[in-house]
Amino acid sequence: MEGKEISLLDRYTDWYSIMKNLEVFLHILFILLMITIFLTSAGAWSFMLVTLIAYVAILVHKVMKKKRNRIAKKHFIKDRLVYFIKANSLYEEGIRESEQRDNQGRWKTVREKYISNSAVFSYEQTDRKLIVYAHKNADNFTAKMSQLEEGLSALFGLPVERVVNRNTLVEYHLVIAPPERLDVSVISEISMVDGLDINLGYGVTYNPVKCPHILVSGGTGSGKSVFISFLLLEFIRRESTVYICDPKASDLGSLSHYIGDEKIATTPNNIARVVRLVVTEMKERYAFMNANFKYGSNFADHNYSPIWLVFDEMGAFQASGTDKKSKELVNEVMDGLKQVILLGRQSGIFCLISAQQMNANTLNTDLRDNLGLRIALGANSSEGYRMIFGSATPENIPPIETKGAGLLYMQGSGEECAKYWESPYVDMKKFDFIAELKKLL
Ligand SMILES: Nc1ncnc2c1ncn2[C@@H]1O[C@H](COP(=O)(O)OP(=O)(O)O)[C@@H](O)[C@H]1O
Numbered sequence: 166m167e168g169k170e171i172s173l174l175d176r177y178t179d180w181y182s183i184m185k186n187l188e189v190f191l192h193i194l195f196i197l198l199m200i201t202i203f204l205t206s207a208g209a210w211s212f213m214l215v216t217l218i219a220y221v222a223i224l225v226h227k228v229m230k231k232k233r234n235r236i237a238k239k240h241f242i243k244d245r246l247v248y249f250i251k252a253n254s255l256y257e258e259g260i261r262e263s264e265q266r267d268n269q270g271r272w273k274t275v276r277e278k279y280i281s282n283s284a285v286f287s288y289e290q291t292d293r294k295l296i297v298y299a300h301k302n303a304d305n306f307t308a309k310m311s312q313l314e315e316g317l318s319a320l321f322g323l324p325v326e327r328v329v330n331r332n333t334l335v336e337y338h339l340v341i342a343p344p345e346r347l348d349v350s351v352i353s354e355i356s357m358v359d360g361l362d363i364n365l366g367y368g369v370t371y372n373p374v375k376c377p378h379i380l381v382s383g384g385t386g387s388g389k390s391v392f393i394s395f396l397l398l399e400f401i402r403r404e405s406t407v408y409i410c411d412p413k414a415s416d417l418g419s420l421s422h423y424i425g426d427e428k429i430a431t432t433p434n435n436i437a438r439v440v441r442l443v444v445t446e447m448k449e450r451y452a453f454m455n456a457n458f459k460y461g462s463n464f465a466d467h468n469y470s471p472i473w474l475v476f477d478e479m480g481a482f483q484a485s486g487t488d489k490k491s492k493e494l495v496n497e498v499m500d501g502l503k504q505v506i507l508l509g510r511q512s513g514i515f516c517l518i519s520a521q522q523m524n525a526n527t528l529n530t531d532l533r534d535n536l537g538l539r540i541a542l543g544a545n546s547s548e549g550y551r552m553i554f555g556s557a558t559p560e561n562i563p564p565i566e567t568k569g570a571g572l573l574y575m576q577g578s579g580e581e582c583a584k585y586w587e588s589p590y591v592d593m594k595k596f597d598f599i600a601e602l603k604k605l606l
């Protein structure tokens with residue numbers, strides 16, 4: 166949606182000025198009236214009349230001012246853009262000649278200026294963003310349309326978050342309200358279940374069907390486990406079955422008590438068993454869905470709920486492949502993961518992988534590119550980011566200082582590269598993960 170086109174070519178009714186002039190006119194009228202009454206009569210009656218008129222004048226002023234402000238607000242963006250076109254000479258004038266009679270009845274050639282061409286803008290506004298579209302109409306202004314970042318930012322006094330240069334227009338995304346971090350210790354911010362959408366805070370909504378599989382990377386202490394715990398609750402809240410592989414046997418592994426022994430693994434053998442279980446389930450789902458084929462359907466149409474295979478610290482597991490036998494095990498698990506990554510979406514089976522460091526041995530780039538949501542927590546080198554985001558690595562990397570902050574890239578979000586993001590804030594003192602989990606099971 167790009168809204169109505171704004172240019173100098175349209176006749177433009179300046180209601181704000183009309184209102185203002187009308188108001189001045191009314192005020193003069195009131196004053197003249199008061200003076201007349203004052204001069205022509207005397208006594209208590211005239212005093213009362215003048216007071217009354219003054220009262221009415223104040224009332225009219227108040228009402229009109231309110232109305233005027235409403236108009237100003239409603240037309241604010243349009244007015245600013247019209248001003249912008251004028252102030253930056255983003256229009257062309259021509260001269261129009263016409264034959265007219267003068268007051269003696271003689272024909273005369275009259276020349277008048279008119280606007281022959283103008284840059285065209287449109288806009289869209291949400292609570293968080295103002296997107297200004299500068300249209301490229303293959304005219305004198307086309308080249309300029311991609312160079313308005315500074316000007317538009319100054320025009321509205323808002324920072325430009327992103328510029329998207331398309332074939333026929335340039336989008337300027339101006340930030341009205343900076344994105345806010347989700348605070349999980351605040352009950353009202355615990356997301357309401359709305360289909361499979363998960364609010365990740367900071368203006369990001371994640372849906373596994375639109376964007377299957379998640380990669381979370383970051384050094385020790387960067388917040389991987391805290392974020393994964395948050396996601397676990399969100400998955401379970403959406404009726405998903407969760408399998409957990411935790412080769413470091415940290416907090417996640419200890420959830421077997423609540424989620425079930427058979428779904429949680431910490432040893433290589435057990436991890437292989439869990440992955441096998443998930444792959445088998447995926448094959449069964451496919452077999453069933455093929456036997457009951459419905460064109461364009463997915464798992465939800467067959468009443469399957471999502472399955473999440475959560476694999477924390479994948480690098481640690483791969484490093485466990487030291488002898489021939491354990492290497493085989495690692496290969497088997499990686500092969501299973503690969504199948505889930507490539508084929509899981511249709512059958513509702515997704516994986517969430519965390520790793521400290523990514524390299525070609527952890528996951529090759531083909532597989533990596535099939536992980537729809539990729540997050541790098543904590544500060545990283547630009548080579549490190551490149552391993553995670555590939556061509557979506559931003560040129561300028563913002564400073565990352567907050568705990569749990571990092572860069573996020575979501576396929577299909579329209580963003581060209583990874584951007585700054587803060588993971589949902591979990592106040593360990595207030596938030597009881599196990600208690601929340603128990604409520605859901
Ligand atoms: N989203 C967050 N909200 C609040 N504290 C966080 C968050 N992420 C990380 N932390 C803090 O950082 C510590 C380490 O996070 P953790 O998830 O264990 O790191 P990792 O698993 O990457 O080694 C946590 O114990 C917590 O104190």
Ligand SMILES: [Mg+2]
Nearest residue numbers: 389390391415
């Ligand atoms: Mg951890």
